[in-house]
Amino acid sequence: KLKAINFGDCHWTKGFWAEKTQKAIDVMIPYMGDVLCGDIGHALNNFKIAAGLKEGEHKGMYWHDGDFYKFIEAKIYAYGLTKNESILNELDEYIEIIGKAQEPDGYLQTQIQLRSDADRYENRKYHEMYNTGHLLISACAHYRITGKRNFLDIAIKHAELLYTIFYPDTRHFQRFGFNQTQIMGLVELYRTIGDDKFLKLAQKFIDRRGTYEIKHDATTVGYPIGDMVQERTPLREATDPVGHAVLALYYYAGAADVYAETGEKALVDALNRLWESVTQRKMYVTGAVGQTHYGASVNRDMIEEGFIDDYMMPNLTAYNETCANLCNAMFSFRMLGIHGEAKYADIIELVMHNSALSGIGVEGTDYFYANPLRMLHGTRDYDAHADVTETPNREGYLSCFCCPPNLVRTISNLSGWAYSMADNGVYVNLYGANQLSSKMLDGSDIKLTQDTEYPWKGLVKLTIDACKEKAFDIALRIPGWSTSAEIRINGEKVEQQVKPGSYAVLNRCWKAGDEIVVDIPMEATFVEGHTRIEEVRNQLAIKRGPVVYCVETPDLPAETNVLDVYLSAENELITEHKADFLGGVTVVKSDVLVRKDNDNTDSMYRNIRAPKWEKHPLQFVPYYAWSNRGTAEMTVFLPVVW
Amino acid sequence: KLKAINFGDCHWTKGFWAEKTQKAIDVMIPYMGDVLCGDIGHALNNFKIAAGLKEGEHKGMYWHDGDFYKFIEAKIYAYGLTKNESILNELDEYIEIIGKAQEPDGYLQTQIQLRSDADRYENRKYHEMYNTGHLLISACAHYRITGKRNFLDIAIKHAELLYTIFYPDTRHFQRFGFNQTQIMGLVELYRTIGDDKFLKLAQKFIDRRGTYEIKHDATTVGYPIGDMVQERTPLREATDPVGHAVLALYYYAGAADVYAETGEKALVDALNRLWESVTQRKMYVTGAVGQTHYGASVNRDMIEEGFIDDYMMPNLTAYNETCANLCNAMFSFRMLGIHGEAKYADIIELVMHNSALSGIGVEGTDYFYANPLRMLHGTRDYDAHADVTETPNREGYLSCFCCPPNLVRTISNLSGWAYSMADNGVYVNLYGANQLSSKMLDGSDIKLTQDTEYPWKGLVKLTIDACKEKAFDIALRIPGWSTSAEIRINGEKVEQQVKPGSYAVLNRCWKAGDEIVVDIPMEATFVEGHTRIEEVRNQLAIKRGPVVYCVETPDLPAETNVLDVYLSAENELITEHKADFLGGVTVVKSDVLVRKDNDNTDSMYRNIRAPKWEKHPLQFVPYYAWSNRGTAEMTVFLPVVW
CATH class of the missing domain: 1.50.10.20 (Glycosyltransferase)
Structure with missing residues (x-):
């Protein structure tokens, strides 16, 4: 297709x-x-x-x-x-x-x-x-x-x-x-x-x-x-x-x-x-x-x-x-x-x-x-057998x-x-500042400029630099994770429904200079897994747009075991862009609760009454950028205090 | 030994x-x-x-x-x-x-x-x-x-x-x-x-x-x-x-x-x-x-x-x-x-x-x-291969x-x-009303009567019916799960330290008619797993003495998926003995929170903000007695709202 x-x-x-x-x-x-x-x-x-x-x-x-x-x-x-x-x-x-x-x-x-x-x-x-x-x-x-x-x-x-x-x-x-x-x-x-x-x-x-x-x-x-x-x-x-x-x-x-x-x-x-x-x-x-x-x-x-x-x-x-x-x-x-x-x-x-x-x-x-979703010190034997391919x-x-x-x-x-061609249209699959100079399936020229700071910002501006005169489709992917994306053509909001997880197909006669803006709010959100996933029950991950975040040792209070960190669902997730950090990333910040009553015994099960927590401000980094600051503990999913 | x-x-x-x-x-x-x-x-x-x-x-x-x-x-x-x-x-x-x-x-x-x-x-x-x-x-x-x-x-x-x-x-x-x-x-x-x-x-x-x-x-x-x-x-x-x-x-x-x-x-x-x-x-x-x-x-x-x-x-x-x-x-x-x-x-x-x-x-x-710790309708294929031994x-x-x-x-x-013999002593390994009529390792007679409603009650009375005249040990197991057990001999509290997870060794000259009382408080408590057990993170089980409890469909509100049930850590755990229920059991009762915003989509991950819960009173039954009331969903560990 x-x-x-x-x-x-x-x-x-x-x-x-x-x-x-x-x-x-x-x-x-x-x-x-x-x-x-x-x-x-x-x-x-x-x-x-x-x-x-x-x-x-x-x-x-x-x-x-x-x-x-x-x-x-x-x-x-x-x-x-x-x-x-x-x-x-x-x-x-x-x-x-x-x-x-x-x-x-x-x-x-x-x-x-x-x-x-x-x-x-x-x-x-x-x-x-x-x-x-x-x-x-x-x-x-x-x-x-x-x-x-x-x-x-x-x-x-x-x-x-x-x-x-x-x-x-x-x-x-x-x-x-x-x-x-x-x-x-x-x-x-x-x-x-x-x-x-x-x-x-x-x-x-x-x-x-x-x-x-x-x-x-x-x-x-x-x-x-x-x-x-x-x-x-x-x-x-x-x-x-x-x-x-x-x-x-x-x-x-x-x-x-x-x-x-x-x-x-x-x-x-x-x-x-x-x-x-x-x-x-x-x-x-x-x-x-x-x-x-x-x-x-x-x-x-x-x-x-x-x-x-x-x-x-x-x-x-x-x-x-x-x-x-x-x-x-x-x-x-x-x-x-x-x-x-x-x-x-x-x-x-x-x-x-x-x-x-x-x-x-x-x-x-x-x-x-x-690429595991959690790393803990002292838990893996990297010499367990000849084909260990996991590394710290x-x-x-x-x-x-x-x-x-x-x-x-x-x-x-x-x-x-980034783009695909349909019968009478061009599909925008991936966002990122780029220039397209291609031919549509009927052989006509199509030139587009995409201007955006995606994935750190969700505002995408598409400018048509050249195209045929007849009507054709421009199909914009509305990500499944988005909640309230909005499309404007030449400044005017498009009335048609914008459904997450689908292409918004815009059909009209386009001309050079037409400008399409897709505005996809990029909010950091908590993500939970399907109830059937036992390993993440009552735990949450943080995601912003397509980027999944994690907690890593360098961002934790000294001597903190990453397993003692709990998310606090009532705390806000704040974002901050750091151009000179880890190749340029937007980090997420939030206060977390660090569990203080884990006695670090080896006991497999123990009675528990009221846990003790200490609040700490914490920075979450994109998962893809973890392990660039020395050997670290890391986790994507964290237990939550609702 | x-x-x-x-x-x-x-x-x-x-x-x-x-x-x-x-x-x-x-x-x-x-x-x-x-x-x-x-x-x-x-x-x-x-x-x-x-x-x-x-x-x-x-x-x-x-x-x-x-x-x-x-x-x-x-x-x-x-x-x-x-x-x-x-x-x-x-x-x-x-x-x-x-x-x-x-x-x-x-x-x-x-x-x-x-x-x-x-x-x-x-x-x-x-x-x-x-x-x-x-x-x-x-x-x-x-x-x-x-x-x-x-x-x-x-x-x-x-x-x-x-x-x-x-x-x-x-x-x-x-x-x-x-x-x-x-x-x-x-x-x-x-x-x-x-x-x-x-x-x-x-x-x-x-x-x-x-x-x-x-x-x-x-x-x-x-x-x-x-x-x-x-x-x-x-x-x-x-x-x-x-x-x-x-x-x-x-x-x-x-x-x-x-x-x-x-x-x-x-x-x-x-x-x-x-x-x-x-x-x-x-x-x-x-x-x-x-x-x-x-x-x-x-x-x-x-x-x-x-x-x-x-x-x-x-x-x-x-x-x-x-x-x-x-x-x-x-x-x-x-x-x-x-x-x-x-x-x-x-x-x-x-x-x-x-x-x-x-x-x-x-x-x-x-x-x-x-003997799994969770059972869910429609999740196992009991004909998957010739040697399926799991059954609903x-x-x-x-x-x-x-x-x-x-x-x-x-x-x-x-x-x-229930008992073992040591060099100069008798060890009480298991509690339960019984009579012992045995010989110590030196050949002398030992007769004891144990009176208790264990495991439903933690009070154990040991009466010596016959024994040798010389001093010997009576060693009582203080369960590892106990918190404040106390021993009385002929009504008098024993001063020696009673340490959970050890035998309390009582050495003296015993005589027929001596009465030892071990009082092990039987409280229903929440139990959590080691932080390394991913499948029970931020989840709790309920245990009372040696007995582990579970939630089972017959005790849930109609049409409730067992995975939607959350424990509420602040709610009390009440016990009630039911002599005519499941062969005679002590049940645990508590208010739980039933999650109401699970949309039962098949989506593996989803954004989450504030979950919705409804409070329900619930009865927990001993794990060993589950599945005696028809095909049921069951779980031992439940996610917790702290």
Whole structure:
């Protein structure tokens, strides 16, 4: 229903996303490039060795190639935004090496090519499909933005091999498609070059799931099976998201891409159910998903880094991998395209301002893999097992490096999600000062300027710089969290109803100089969870617009345990903008009650009569900006004294 | 440090446990016998078929023999309390059949003898050790109480075979010992007949754990491995209870039995750590344990029906198998014997009055397998998978029948836990009207009468009916939950400090007619959980003495969702005894606040300003007595308005 604009048609001009994007171009991407092209990251090294340009052995996870492709993708967007030739040259250098690493038949997986203990398509845990997916996506982006075919040709050659091997129905290959970014990649390749065999192959990877017996075989051993990788239930019958959150959401996003091309009802019905289930029964207030590092599904399959029961939302142990949160936004962006409903854009906004951005420090050079809603000193064992990915602070490098480039490519690409085009209209999905210069679907020019200090202020001014003469729609997203938004056109209040959680569609003949003002009051409010969420009962969080706040040690009275802090519901929430604090944030201030009668015994239960509290003024900071001032305790939800 | 009294030395005379025990003798055991000896239970049938007395095939779980032995054990206690000859005759009939079912070499497992698809000691999932353990325990109890050897001889013959096969160190048999009641059984047999090879074998089953690589082999396939069955970490190095809660606690209880005989420090150090961890980081306020039906351990082993992370205590999905709760009491009774500290008896009291007793209906003929702390309409799928053992109401038969006989044998045996003997003293562990007629460790007679309406009233009167002339200790447990207990001897207040959670040891020359009064104020109080328990933050439970209360649908205003009920901390908790209600209970009454602004949307998070509440008077009932008035919603913890 909605079509994405071309990347580069929209540019952030100032404010929140302009600053984050500039930080991506200036710091995040160069820093990440230094790491990945050096000996610590060793990602480019792997390709150089496979290309015969260097001696050495493969280092990094099986999915390290894929993560390097995501970094390349980020850099492609940086080029698209800056047209900086040196970026283009660096990309060409990478691509040349990658091309040399590719086998004559198109195969390209350094983790297999350089390791003697792993064969091609021998076991799905080697993540070949994941690497393939990111290769295709990155190469298509490169072609679209630069017009150059060097990367695309590598991708096509690789995809041809994939088609040869995986399109026929064979038992050995039926369970591949695990960590299924190749579905998105194949659809993107189909869209880019028009060869429908790649669309068919994408669909094949969906159709095969759930058609075989769930027990370990040679292609699966060494990694959990069943619900963990969404192979127990055929997608069209699925009602609940299961298993690894990143695997699940890339899968659903890929299926949404397939639906967008095929229009198959059973597929979109399933995707609708799954999206509702993800966002209404398994999502944190920050838009984060993947409640646990380890657990089990209702079908009693072992689950890692993924979904568990509905409404089971632990705070401290929430896994919420940065990638999973980003995937939630990616899946939602595709659903937005399919249905054109504002609730999908609301999730993108929620994720990007909170649980995505929390994955990188304000300086742009350190990363969280997990994004819990609470952190307490001395509660986690960071050496409990080999795959602990939770850390007390952000780290400058993660040996499992999937999240950082995923986040940086999404930040760099976000201007491409700000608007969509409808049949005879332009949809404003995300707010932030920007300029749009694009074409409507009928080919007519459309130029807009958006002026706003969003998300810190809710006043948005849209000026039409150029447009066709005939009437068309301008659709403004009225966020689901807003209460009394108001629209004015050229100073005159629009009478039509402005409903939160929907697009306000304004149809008229527009002309250059027309000015639309959307005024969305940005009040700090208390938020409560569904009564079924046990972990937040009788607790509240603070949210202002799309931004979720938290309490953090540096803002607490000395020696205060964050668990002793109670909100006082009768106290006002005051906001103050601090331009020089944490990269520029609006903080929320309120008097809180600090519990004084907790005796810190280890006793699990105790009798209680009248608690003692002390009132303290406190500052709340945006959740995404926590942990930039040293090791801290933190919590999003706090118990409330009504 | 403390020695258990002989079974039969103490008899409940009236009140709470006298009534429950009489119900066991009159209803629970006969009803259960009808079921297990008939075609539905099919437990005796299995033995008859194995004995060649009947045609047919094995029915029931692999552990069905063991559950029948537990029923027999309950019946042995019933005989011990009543000396009813017809019970003795019925027991002899069972034993004769069991003896005929036994193979000439001592092997006795109907699930293997009658099934062609399973071999002797082929795979530990066949639960042979579990059945063996309960055979030995039951047979020893039979011999001790009746003096007859018919059952004991079967057990000895069986144990000899076990020793022959399992004492040598062989690779095939090293991982047996799973669901390890045989450890307790072997120590009990050693204590009964004095042959120390059975003690050595018991220790062997402990020592072998954690000494081999954790991967599936022919003896394990088909059932989870690793932490699930406590085989990843050697017991002496264990710091946290892991895995299946029943398996873990039977294992620890057995190890405590071994320690009691060997005195090995490393073993008791481990048991101390494990007991603290179970009761102070993983236990519900009802004494229940086993937080989840399915999940994973920190080592990322799949866990069923067991322990998960510290302080992760979901209410609705709490598994809390009746057996696990009972095992918590059994483990604690053994630790009480080792250390003589009141905290262990506190746990026994807590479990028995709450999460054990909740496993059976007030009528004595229906059972809960799982004992969650919250029940909500329409939230569980009771057909989600083959092994759902959670039910909305108690059931008259459970196809997995481990819990009912376990509970009934423990109720029938509880008078045996009421007192222990110390070097020169008698310890009063549990309160309840009873008469003790026993011998102190020096062989002198001791006769006491305990008069009390405990747990409904906290006044306990102990009268000495007979005792030796020399000074000795009478030690009274001052419950950990008490606040201002007071002791009077012959009307005179005892000056020595009375410390909650300890035994008050009264040493003097006692004489017949001496009267000790322990006055433990029984006030209904609010209880809060440790700040680390997310699922009960800013919520309170109500407890009075050892009894935990809950709110249940029949006591709520019509159409009220139990999740909308808030406690009001400023309202008084009033108690009222109702002799004809739920088998005779003291209820707690208080005004509560019913939330009126919950819009019952499915939205996972929502803005909140001032909630609306309506005040209602409400009655709280003992948790153990819930679900005796039709399908109900229920919760133990409720959010509080301070």
